[in-house]
Amino acid sequence: MRLATITNWAYGATVVLTIVSSTTMILASNAQDRERSAVEQRYLLDQETAELGTDIYALSDRARQFVNTGDPTYLAAYRSEFAALETVEDRIRHIGDAGATAGELDALKKAVTLADTLHDEQQSALTAQESGNSAVARQILFGAEYERQLDRAELEVQRFQDRLDTRIETQVRDATDISRVWKRISEVVLALTALLVLFVLYFVFKQRVLHPVVKLSDVVNRLAVQDFAAEPPEISHIDEIGDMAQAIRIFRENGLERQRLETERDADRTMRDLLSRMTQRMQGCDTLHDLKEVVQRFVPEIVPDMPGRLYLLDRQRNLVVEACGWLGPVRSSAQFSALSCWALRRGLRHRPAGGNVDVPCDHIDWNPDHPVDTLCLPLTAQRETLGLLYFEMPVGGDTPAAAQLIYFDMLAENIGLAIANLQLRDTLREMAMADSLTGLANRRQLGDVLETQISQAERLGEPLGCLMIDVDHFKRFNDNHGHESGDTVLRAVGLVLANVTREAGLAFRYGGEEFLILLPTLSPVQAEERAEDIRTRISALQLGHGGNDLEPVTVSVGIAVAPDHCAYDRLVRTADAALLRAKTLGRDRIEMAKLRNSAGG
Secondary structure (H helix, E strand, O other): HHHHHHHHHHHHHHHHHHHHHHHHHHHHHHHHHHHHHHHHHHHHHHHHHHHHHHHHHHHHHHHHHHHOOOOOOHHHHHHHHHHHOOOOOHHHHHHHOOOOOOOHHHHHHHHHHHHHOHHHHHHHHHHHHHHHOHHHHHHHHHHHHHHHHHHHHHHHHHHHHHHHHHHHHHHHHHHHHHHHHHHHHHHHHHHHHHHHHHHHHHHHHHHHHHHHHHHHHHHHHHHHHHOOOOOOOOOOOHHHHHHHHHHHHHHHHHHHHHHHHHHHHHHHHHHHHHHHHHHHHHOOOHHHHHHHHHHHHHHHHHHHOOOOOEEEEEEOEEEEEEEEEEEOOEEEEEEHHHHHHHHHHOOOOEEOOOOOOOOOOOEEEOOOOOOOOOEEEEEEEEEEEEEEEEEEOOOOEEEEEOOHHHHHHHHHHHHEEEHHHHHHHHHHHHHHHHHHOOOOHEEEEHHHHHHHEEEEHHHHHOEEEEEEEEOOOHHHHHHHHOOOHHHHHHHHHHHHHHOOOOOOEEEEEEEOOEEEEEEEEEHHHHHHHHHHHHHHHHHHHHOOEEEEEEEOOOEEEEEEEOOOOOOOEEEEEHHHHHHHHHHHHHOOEEEOOOOOOOOOO
């Protein structure tokens, strides 16, 4: 049974008991009023009866006093009172009006009638006294018969009073008993009412105040220690306790919201910290291999439980090729055409199985009956597409919300910028290490390559050859035809040198019109054959500029092979010395460095 029902029944019972108690109190009061009225009636009847008795004996007393004293005053008083004497009915009417019953009035009337029968004897006695016959008068008023008549009248008056006393006492006793009963009933009902009120107050206090306050106190204590799992009790009644419960509920909701926001903030801070550290590591990468290691290490932490791949765009083949992967993705191909991905075609994030229906990419193994949730993020920088970041959402797991997709965009943006920086760095390095005119590596790059080749040759015990090449009389091209013709000659020579090396990057523009070629593993004889091939090809060049044919181009070549001609670290200087000798001996020729033994060791 609900508290409101119990309280309503208790209130109703209290009201009923209060009404009953009030009724019994009124009835007890009425009984007391009747008792009081009976006592007052008795007093009035006693008073009226006393007056009537006085009237009955007054004439006898006046007549006897006159007979005893002979004083005419008593005679005058007797006659005055006798003249004023009313009839019996008139004399007892006021007693009836005071509340005497008809039987009681009959008894009193009989007493008055007996007293009135003595008037004749009183008259005879007074007449005898006036005539001087006192003895006769005395004999009449004080005789036995006269006394018996007075006693009978007195007896009737006494009987009237006895009946009156009996009736009044009965009324008083009955009224007292009734008043006592109603008073006791009223007291019992009042006691029950008081107990019920106390019970209701205790019950209401316990159920609507004590229990809710205890529960609210427990909830407040738990909320004070940030335990927002504590739920305040449902209190529907509108009072201070209900207001307190509502305030606590609002406080808990605010706490939960604040806790949720703090959790999101902490998660966002953690995510941004991971992204920041990943970005810092990617900025420190010198090679694409380093970048792949960073991506493979950080992406599974930033986007847990989501397999994926990093694809890079191969512009020569127009293919997107897998650079690295994590957690074993199985839905996408290792390489595919750039046109097979809608994210690359549109330059926007693409998710075919997300909240909005979309077209699946061709590079995904798509099953219409069991579609897989994938996410493709294009990697772009400076409006240039660099690759693709691909994810597979876990089956049956939580898919990222719209707010979380921002992290995916940030991740793709950071990776795209890192790739762009690496490519830009490589481009700048190539530009810094290459000769812009001939396309060959420059002298700056020669130092790194030479050090690597020397170290490898020494470790393997292999020969390392070097050709120092100089264009003969190069100044005449500039003087006769201008500097542009000289550039034409240098470009043509550079093209020949680039095509005669087995490995790319071993032909260098040493400076001005001088070139250098490294020949790993070639013996002096093989190096001389290669030098002759180069001299022949260059001599066969037919160049023109500005509509005019240029003079034939010849070169002088100095050859040195380590360790046959010199130590590895003196290879370039030895070849340069051989070139100088070739130019001294007439140019357009090849000169081999002297053997170490011939040079005196």
